[in-house]
Amino acid sequence: MKVRIGYMPLTDSLPLAVAQEAGFFAAEGLDVELQPEWSWASLRDRLLVGQLDAAPMLAPMLLSTSLGLGCIKKPLATAFSMGLNGNGVTVSPMLFQGLCALSEGPTPNDIAAAMNKLVAARASSGEDPLVLAVVFPFSCHAYQLRHWLSVAGLDPDHDVKLVVLPPSQMVDHLRMGHIDGFCVGEPWNSLAALTGAGHCILSGYQIWENAPEKVLAVSRDWVSRHPDTHRALLRALYKAACHADENLVESLSLLAHPAWLDVPAEIIRAPFSQRLPAGLTGQPFPAHHFHVFAGFHANFPWRSDAAFLLQEMQRWRQCSLEETKTFAAQCYRTDLFRDALADLTSMPLMDSKPDERHAGHWQLPGEPGPLELGPDRLLRVIEDQAES
Numbered sequence: 001m002k003v004r005i006g007y008m009p010l011t012d013s014l015p016l017a018v019a020q021e022a023g024f025f026a027a028e029g030l031d032v033e034l035q036p037e038w039s040w041a042s043l044r045d046r047l048l049v050g051q052l053d054a055a056p057m058l059a060p061m062l063l064s065t066s067l068g069l070g071c072i073k074k075p076l077a078t079a080f081s082m083g084l085n086g087n088g089v090t091v092s093p094m095l096f097q098g099l100c101a102l103s104e105g106p107t108p109n110d111i112a113a114a115m116n117k118l119v120a121a122r123a124s125s126g127e128d129p130l131v132l133a134v135v136f137p138f139s140c141h142a143y144q145l146r147h148w149l150s151v152a153g154l155d156p157d158h159d160v161k162l163v164v165l166p167p168s169q170m171v172d173h174l175r176m177g178h179i180d181g182f183c184v185g186e187p188w189n190s191l192a193a194l195t196g197a198g199h200c201i202l203s204g205y206q207i208w209e210n211a212p213e214k215v216l217a218v219s220r221d222w223v224s225r226h227p228d229t230h231r232a233l234l235r236a237l238y239k240a241a242c243h244a245d246e247n248l249v250e251s252l253s254l255l256a257h258p259a260w261l262d263v264p265a266e267i268i269r270a271p272f273s274q275r276l277p278a279g280l281t282g283q284p285f286p287a288h289h290f291h292v293f294a295g296f297h298a299n300f301p302w303r304s305d306a307a308f309l310l311q312e313m314q315r316w317r318q319c320s321l322e323e324t325k326t327f328a329a330q331c332y333r334t335d336l337f338r339d340a341l342a343d344l345t346s347m348p349l350m351d352s353k354p355d356e357r358h359a360g361h362w363q364l365p366g367e368p369g370p371l372e373l374g375p376d377r378l379l380r381v382i383e384d385q386a387e388s
Contacts, residue, residue, distance in 0.1 A: 001229060002031045006043045006055040009036055009261045010167060011186040011268060012086050012214055012291055013056060017254045019240035027239075028232035039166045040136045041071075047217060048074050053226075054233060056082045057217035060309045064138035066331055069319055077223055078215035079336035080234050081299050083241065084292040084374075086213055087141050087204030088189035088276075089148065091181035092174055095130065096199040099280060106281050108206045109382050112152035119152075119159050133165040133173065133182040143312045144207040145183040151381050156316075174198050185213070186290060187255075187263050190270040193277055201279055203271075205289035209375040210296060212305045215332075223336070234340040241294035248272060296374040297348070299341075301332040304352035346371055 007013045016034060019025045025032045035052065037043040044065055046052045062076045091099070095118075103114035119130065134142040146156040156162060165173055170182045175197040182188075183204070192198035204211060216237065223230050244251045249269060256265035270276045272291075274284040292298050306328035313319045321327060334351040341347075346366040353364070357377045363370045 001226070002033055003229060003233065004033050004035060004051070004053045006035045006037050006046055006052040008038075008040065008043060008056070008167060010086075011252070011255065011261070012083055012293075013260070014244050014251055014255060014291070015082060015237050015240040015293055016056065017260055018244050018251050019236045021254055022240065022243060024236040024240045024243070028236040030229070030232050030236060038168060040139070044071065047076075047219070048072055050219075053222060054216055054218045054230075056214040058136055058139045059212055059215045059305065060138040060140065060143070060313065061136060062215055062217045063306060063309060063327075063331055064313065064319070066327075067319055067321070069138065069313075075220045075330070076217050077220045077331055077333050077336075078217055078301050079223075079230070079333040079340070080216040080237055081212050081301050081305070082214040082216060082237075083294070084210045084212060084296065084298045085203075085205050085289065086185045086291045087144060087183055087211075088186070088200045089145060089181065089183045089202040089204075089207075090170075090174070090189045090192045090198040090200045092177070092179075092198055093196075095180045096201065096280075099201065103280055106279050108148070108202055108379055109151065111201055111280060112148060115149070115152045116154060119154055123159075128161075130160045130180040131163060131178070132160050133163050133170055133179045133184075135167050135184055136164055138313065138318065140204070140208075140211055140213055140309070141183040141185070143309070143316070144204050144211070146312075146316060148202065148207050148379060151379055153381075171195070171197050186271060187261060187268045190267050190276050191263060194267055194270060194275075200276060200285075203278070203285050203289040207379045209377050210292065210298075210373075212298075212302070215301065223333075230336070231340040234337065235344070238294070238299055238341055238344060241299055244293040245295055292374070297345070297371050299337075300348065301334055301337055302351070302353055303328045303332045303334060304355075306332045307352070 047055050066076050098118050099114045102117045103110050149156045167184050170184045170188050171192045173179045189200045193200045252268050253265050255261045272287050276285050278285040307324050310324045346369050349365045
């Protein structure tokens, strides 16, 4: 059976490239056809009509599609998270200069305070609101950008204009002056920064540490009809994600090929080699701000992640849902992950992480051994800033 997998050309598609090129799909007896897409809506719609069997999808999009928000309602499921982190907020040179002039320091909160001042000054002088792009309304990119703007004391739905653009078009629109900034996944922040089109002022990690991103989406009926094929997919992708983390530089070079991203390897590797200028000072981002493909048990489909994303959807008035835990369990199939991968990695004794946030590495009980997890804090308003 041929398995058709759609994907968006992004750095976090690396496990797919490794699974195909290094033979992990073949080792699991899979004949996989990888099909690139250029917009998230197109990828979703092709999955819904059966032109694709599976696809790495924006985690909130899987939830919104299962709820029928803005599209045909179709129950989807995931048993595999594609990794953590990878997003950034990049702004035009003009907006960057304005933030530099108004900021009292280099921290994300300082930049947020400067953004508040800049937006207020534009409004008082009668200028149009800033135009900021995200890849999809239901996306971690949108929620990270919205959260940072709220930390800045701004209303994302009234104080700025949010628009949706395909990831690969962000840099061109920024360079042409159509938008003032964007939140997007790699390599597009690095491409903008290293070609002079913009400045990456924040990593997604600075807004939500070790945030989940994409999940392997399949329809629930496809899983029920092809359980063995789905199980083999999970095993191949898990092995590929581990290989990518352990052989990162070599693996990233695969993506430079025209068949994948067709972006120079040095740009794809920039955030991992501390060559992506950061914030207002230009000091490089630490490498851990970007993709984690398997570490910190990144591939487990934590139902607490789904519940948090559903809360964000309700926070921004995108949906109303009372039974978030029940719905999260229907979409995030921890049972399928456990069945497929119990012989390859430790399994947590629970399906959700605790509500408390952590500043450093921490552990959860697991079988056969404990799980090492990473920091997971959200950016917060500083009290002095809130009182000023």
